Amino acid sequence: MDAFNTRIPAGVWLLSAALLAVALVLPFVLPPFQLRLAQQILLFGGMAIGWGLLGGFTTYWSFGHTAFFGLGAFAAGLLGQQLDPGLSVAMKLLIGMVFAVGLALIAAVAISIPVLKLRGIYFAIAMLAFAEILGEITKAFDSFHGTSGFPLPALLMPGLTKVQLFYFLFLALFIVNVAVFVWLRRSRIGMGLTCVGQDEDTAAMLGIPTERYKLIAFVLSAVLTSIGGVLYGYSLGFISTGSVFRIDISLNLILYSMLGGIGTVAGPVVGAALMIILTQVVLGDLLDLHMALTGAVLIAMVTLAPKGIMGLVQKFWSRRSAVEAKT
Template sequence: MDAFNGRIPAGIWGLSAVLLAAAVMLPFMLSPFQIRLAQQILLFGGMAVAWQMLGGFTNYWSFGHTAFFGLGAFAAGLLAQQLDPSLSVAVKLAIGTVFAIGLALVAALAIAIPVLNLRGIYFAIAMLAFAEILAEITKTFDAFHGTSGFPLPALLVPGLTKVQLFYFLFLLLFLTNIAVFVWLRRSRIGMGLTCIGQDEDTAAMLGIPTERYKLVAFVLSAVLTAIGGVLYGYSLGFISTGSVFRIDISLNLILYTMLGGIGTVAGPIIGAALMIVLTQVVLGNLLDLHMMLTGAVLIAMVILAPKGLMGLARKAWDRRRGAAEGRP
């Protein structure tokens, strides 16, 4: 196979190892504010990678991934209140994660049957609505404490500060998401999904079980996003509907992916890093402005560089190589 099963070059492995080593050392060198920024890059960059498992290959762009994020946070948080108080917080977190995975799996399967048959913009809108419905449910029924919010147990590990601890948990999820994405992209399912993205009817005609593959990608994406919600909820220590069912989370995942370069591993991560630094550091004091900037960046990227920064870099690289070989 040309593009799918080639060996991962040694250079990529080397670079990944260096970056990983740096990522492990960072929280011991940065200030708490800087670690918090890095946390967000890991969490939301990692979730953008998870979003891509469906949206990166196919034209099924979920505009409602916060549904699974909030679902995970609420499932783990509400469960923690029901569990025996004498259990350690780490055990509660572990049980909550398993519960959230199960719930996200069921929810994704249930919603997939109607929505995955909707193409393009209709799928996007259906997912947007799904997220809104879940958010409304948590606000309307008192059992979910969505309006007033509720606390989650505080996870402590000796030797690590709270920001350092969650930094490492987010890093773990981040690495998991990348591993799953890379595996998916190189598998038969990834090949099939790529074809679905280009022309779904033709893909079906070639014998690709399109329905099944879309389902696998959607469920993987949903489950990993839900785990993100669990960890985020625990890192906040107190959640309400407004803090985890957020349309800006859904939109940011798409923005990071578009900005960095859809379909690549590095793209969403670079996109997340740029936008998070830009909105929280550069524009940190102008809170109202960052949503406007987010919108402007998205529009500019869609028009000027639909393949994102990675696409621009690749184009520049190709041109340089072309020039070196004496081609026009």
């Protein structure tokens, strides 16, 4: 328990403060294209951290987190169309976000009853099926406008461009994801989830409330993902099934986590930054190679660095410290 309750070193706080200061300045110095890349890194890197609330501690890897992403976007967007036209866009966004969070919480609790009883590949497939079902529902019923899509009003703030505004919103959500992850990792729940990942049956025998802990992590992850869907939908200004119920969103959350290091804070962000820059800058004109690159990177990481880039960094520093200790 002591390992979970130790204080965060002062150096970590200083580094975090420095990085936050840099992040706050970036919108005013980066050109629009680079700022959009930073937006995506914050949004999807942050959601990958949120995905790790369950998948990072346990062997429960969700291949269907796009279900909550799309649910949040559709819930907020459709509700916004029913609200008083006189309400400001910011108020519609806030009300829609509260509604989306409530709906995601209910959906997560409901789906957790059957899926959290499954393990491994069966859990992954069940979540994938859940996401596909929700996506098909939005296309099957005309009231959801999933096939044709529907517009969302533009959210504006004096003194900021739309790109700058959503950068700050994604940054805020990123900070929330990090804070929740750090809190969970350092709590009794985090220790229990870690035990689940090592041996769930033994953890249950030792009296750890595994089902309750898994439910808490699952619901928190779902709620944070739904908020990401709300903000993403408003940033696009248009929502359709194809824009938010995308399987590649779920797969990318896993890929970013694996590439950077599952179960870490910095890992998913590093993974997101590398893959987004590779696909949209280095291979920006070669869209057909994106999936091939993703597959190649995944195979390489599983084979050469199963603990991700952060694992390699930790291994390097451990070896260096050992060498310095000997000398």
